[in-house]
Amino acid sequence: MSQKSxxxxxxxxxxxxxxxxxxxxxxxxxWQGFCSKCWREEYQRARQKQIQEDWAxxxxxxxxEEAAYxxxxxxxxxxxxxxxxxxxxxxxxxxxxKVTTVKKFFSPSxxxxxxxxxxxxKAPSPSISRQSSVETDKVSRDFIDFLKNLQxxxxxxxxxxxxxxxTMANKKEVSAEEQSEYVQDFxxxxxxxxxxxFKGSSDRVERVMDQVEKYIMTRxxxxxxxxxxxxxxxxxxxxQKRIRALxxxxxxxLCVPVNEDIPEVSDILVKAITDIIEMxxxxxxxxxxxxxxxxxxxxFNAIKITKKEPASADDFLPTLIYIVLKANPPRLxxxxxxxxxxxxxxxxxxxxxxYYFTNLCCAVAFIEKLDAQSLNLxxxxxxxxxxxxxxxxxxxxDGYLSHVNNSPSLGQAYQNLEQLSGLxxxxxxxxxxxxxxxxxxxxxxxxxAREVQDILDKYPLEICPPxxxxxxxxxxxxRLPPPLQPQVFAG
Amino acid sequence: xxxxxxxxxxxxxxxxYVGKTSLVERYVHNRFLVGPYQNTIGAAFVAKPIxxxxxxxxxxxxxxxxxxxxxxMSRIYYRGAKAAIVCYDLTDSSSFQRAKFWVKELQxxxxxxxxxxxxxxxxxxxxxxxMRKVDFHDVQDYADEIKAQLFETSSKxxxxxxxxxxxxxxxxxxxxxxxxxxxEKGVDLCQKKNSTFYACCHH
Numbered sequence: 001m002s003q004k005s006x007x008x009x010x011x012x013x014x015x016x017x018x019x020x021x022x023x024x025x026x027x028x029x030x031w032q033g034f035c036s037k038c039w040r041e042e043y044q045r046a047r048q049k050q051i052q053e054d055w056a057x058x059x060x061x062x063x064x065e066e067a068a069y070x071x072x073x074x075x076x077x078x079x080x081x082x083x084x085x086x087x088x089x090x091x092x093x094x095x096x097x098k099v100t101t102v103k104k105f106f107s108p109s110x111x112x113x114x115x116x117x118x119x120x121x122k123a124p125s126p127s128i129s130r131q132s133s134v135e136t137d138k139v140s141r142d143f144i145d146f147l148k149n150l151q152x153x154x155x156x157x158x159x160x161x162x163x164x165x166x167t168m169a170n171k172k173e174v175s176a177e178e179q180s181e182y183v184q185d186f187x188x189x190x191x192x193x194x195x196x197x198f199k200g201s202s203d204r205v206e207r208v209m210d211q212v213e214k215y216i217m218t219r220x221x222x223x224x225x226x227x228x229x230x231x232x233x234x235x236x237x238x239x240q241k242r243i244r245a246l247x248x249x250x251x252x253x254l255c256v257p258v259n260e261d262i263p264e265v266s267d268i269l270v271k272a273i274t275d276i277i278e279m280x281x282x283x284x285x286x287x288x289x290x291x292x293x294x295x296x297x298x299x300f301n302a303i304k305i306t307k308k309e310p311a312s313a314d315d316f317l318p319t320l321i322y323i324v325l326k327a328n329p330p331r332l333x334x335x336x337x338x339x340x341x342x343x344x345x346x347x348x349x350x351x352x353x354x355y356y357f358t359n360l361c362c363a364v365a366f367i368e369k370l371d372a373q374s375l376n377l378x379x380x381x382x383x384x385x386x387x388x389x390x391x392x393x394x395x396x397x398d399g400y401l402s403h404v405n406n407s408p409s410l411g412q413a414y415q416n417l418e419q420l421s422g423l424x425x426x427x428x429x430x431x432x433x434x435x436x437x438x439x440x441x442x443x444x445x446x447x448x449a450r451e452v453q454d455i456l457d458k459y460p461l462e463i464c465p466p467x468x469x470x471x472x473x474x475x476x477x478x479r480l481p482p483p484l485q486p487q488v489f490a491g
Numbered sequence: 492x493x494x495x496x497x498x499x500x501x502x503x504x505x506x507x508y509v510g511k512t513s514l515v516e517r518y519v520h521n522r523f524l525v526g527p528y529q530n531t532i533g534a535a536f537v538a539k540p541i542x543x544x545x546x547x548x549x550x551x552x553x554x555x556x557x558x559x560x561x562x563x564m565s566r567i568y569y570r571g572a573k574a575a576i577v578c579y580d581l582t583d584s585s586s587f588q589r590a591k592f593w594v595k596e597l598q599x600x601x602x603x604x605x606x607x608x609x610x611x612x613x614x615x616x617x618x619x620x621x622m623r624k625v626d627f628h629d630v631q632d633y634a635d636e637i638k639a640q641l642f643e644t645s646s647k648x649x650x651x652x653x654x655x656x657x658x659x660x661x662x663x664x665x666x667x668x669x670x671x672x673x674x675e676k677g678v679d680l681c682q683k684k685n686s687t688f689y690a691c692c693h694h
Contacts (some may be wrong), residue, residue, distance in 0.1 A: 312511075373560070426548070
């Protein structure tokens with residue numbers, strides 16, 4: 001009783017609080033009277049034991065089952081085959097999964113897949129398409145980097161662009177005009193949103209719009225440039241043929257105020273031609289416009305150098321026409337159509353780029369409609385030149401123009417030939433001089449040798465017998481003081 | 492690249508040698524070069540910011556080739572222009588006949604384009620009244636008829652040149668703010684304007 005009451009009281013015997021294992025630490029009823037460390041050991045051991053028991057039980061059951069199976073089937077090989085087939089199963093499973101993952105890999109672009117196929121069919125070589133995809137990737141990356149600076153509106157714009165590209169991918173069959181309208185509407189939507197965001201700072205809107213245009217059009221280029229739904233390609237060929245037929249048109253007929261005889265001017269014109277040809281290689285409408293602008297600036301320079309004055313439109317347009325005739329830029333109509341359809345309209349209609357682009361359109365229109373009157377020729381002459389029966393060059397030779405004037409490359413060739421023959425002459429002279437020098441040198445060395453021989457002959461070398469002793473002919477030896485004797489000083 | 496933003500496109504139309512380029516040159520650079528090639532001064536495109544009240548309107552001034560051989564293409568030039576300055580030489584009546592041709596073209600193709608008639612070389616007429624070949628009142632009547640503004644300018648003295656371009660910029664600004672006002676009321680004039688943009692892009 002007393003014990004019980006003691007127990008019921010606050011007093012608890014020290015020994016009861018200690019770990020049952022007697023390690024000296026206090027125990028806890030939650031750990032069945034063990035201390036934490038001993039409990040863990042105890043518990044672990046118990047669990048381990050249980051796991052082992054379970055395992056043993058399972059094994060025994062399996063063995064019994066197998067035995068039952070074997071006895072029912074009467075075949076012993078079956079159990080070994082089963083896991084093998086399972087393995088096979090797994091293998092096929094893996095391959096199918098692989099197939100599905102490959103499918104999955106392609107599926108996001110499956111919407112664009114048909115487009116890709118047509119692209120590849122069109123692409124002349126796989127390396128080119130790969131290169132272009134590299135370019136596309138780079139543009140996408142740049143675009144994302146650029147948008148990062150804009151934070152939230154940047155994300156919105158990116159999302160909008162993606163959605164727009166997806167819808168465009170579904171609208172490949174619509175006409176080029178409709179495609180153009182979609183793109184223009186998209187530009188306008190984005191621009192309006194930006195206008196709100198930047199609170200009307202049109203410079204910043206423009207900057208973002210440039211990037212949007214770059215991204216969108218690099219992506220869309222292949223499907224919307226010279227699409228099959230239009231006759232752009234036919235027009236390209238027509239213009240190309242037309243320009244080829246007009247190869248005989250001279251500077252004078254167009255009243256072009258540049259003088260190709262000035263080397264600086266003809267160099268600039270070559271640069272202008274290169275620029276206008278380069279236009280076809282660009283993808284973004286704005287970059288194409290930049291090529292036209294660069295070409296135009298060269299033309300202005302050429303006119304300025306020739307006339308020693310800045311140029312006006314009256315000088316510029318004929319020169320541009322001449323450059324287009326000389327360059328015969330590839331896919332000219334397609335490029336013009338592409339720019340009109342997909343360039344940001346504010347740039348195209350008002351700015352400086354727009355001015356040069358309009359002039360290019362005029363030049364092409366002029367070339368298409370060009371007739372005898374527009375070149376100040378009689379209709380008969382025009383016909384003869386067009387049919388190739390006559391060339392204006394021969395007539396000009398008789399007249400006031402030399403043939404060199406008409407064909408800058410021929411002139412250049414003549415000039416080069418002249419220079420080359422001049423160089424040949426000079427080289428001859430150098431060779432002649434070298435030979436003479438060689439001759440002189442040989443003569444000189446022969447002469448020297450001869451002279452030396454003469455002198456040697458004249459003054460033969462006489463070798464005197466050596467004197468008997470150094471002092472032998474010294475008579476006054478006796479008078480000399482005696483030679484100094486070395487003396488030793490002590491200390 | 493040409494980074495400058497331009498609000499409105501202004502085309503210069505007129506026969507060769509009437510002095511379109513000189514006019515622009517005088518206005519933009521405030522100079523007049525005397526020489527055998529007076530008609531070929533200055534670049535063909537100029538972007539000029541002009542103060543209108545507290546705002547700045549940037550005009551993109553487009554010089555065009557006036558030769559008759561490019562007449563068929565002039566339509567491409569003034570496409571989308573907000574204003575056209577049709578020039579004629581006060582001492583050359585044929586140049587005024589050509590000016591009438593452009594006015595007709597503009598009325599047919601660009602109804603949104605405001606027309607400004609500009610008689611050039613007024614200094615020559617002032618020096619010698621017999622030089623005048625185009626009567627001021629005749630032109631004024633014509634201008635009223637086509638609802639155009641008339642200016643007689645001299646690029647040599649600079650007379651009336653600033654006034655002409657200032658007027659162009661003011662008119663544009665007025666029209667633009669009017670458009671904005673109506674836009675707020677719910678009439679989307681801007682939208683309409685842009686759709687005509689597209690229409691003229693596709694020839």
